[in-house]
Amino acid sequence: MLDRLQPGQWEVRDRELAGGRTRLCIDNGRRLIQIRHMRDLCRSFTLQDTPDMVTVHYTCPGNGYGQTSIRFESAQLVQLETQGIAQSLPFNLRAEVRRLGPCPS
Known part of the structure; x- marks a missing residue:
């Protein structure tokens, strides 16, 4: 499912924090799995992978762990x-993540 996401600049809108928005450039959808551990080398285990949803548990030695679910809309x-x-x-983050366009140069 994550391979269907377009690379580029994406905006992460926190649903529980008014005005909580972050922009990031990604080369593929897999980068969204470790959104709180973007720079860490982590081991991951896929719990669910369907055409519309993926859930992954990951562990980052020395820096914690996470579990991420991503639901595909487009x-x-x-x-x-x-x-x-x-x-x-x-x-704990619940967010809408929307592609804005290509990454700035």
């Missing part, structure tokens, strides 16, 4: 839920 829009521990602190 090649430019997904719903993301992720929770876990990063840098010894818990996180």
Whole structure:
């Protein structure tokens, strides 16, 4: 399912934090799995992978873990839920993730 997402600049809109928006450039949809551990090398285990939904549990030695579910709406829009521990602190994010266009040069 994640291979169907278009590369480019995406906006992550936190559903629970008014004005909580982050932009990131991704080369493929798999980058959204570890949104709180983007730079970490982690081991992952796919729990569910259907045409419309993927759920992955991952562990990052020395920096926590997470579990992410991504629901496909289109090649430019997904719903993301992720929770876990990063840098010894818990996180829980529910967000709409929308492609804005190509990454800025």
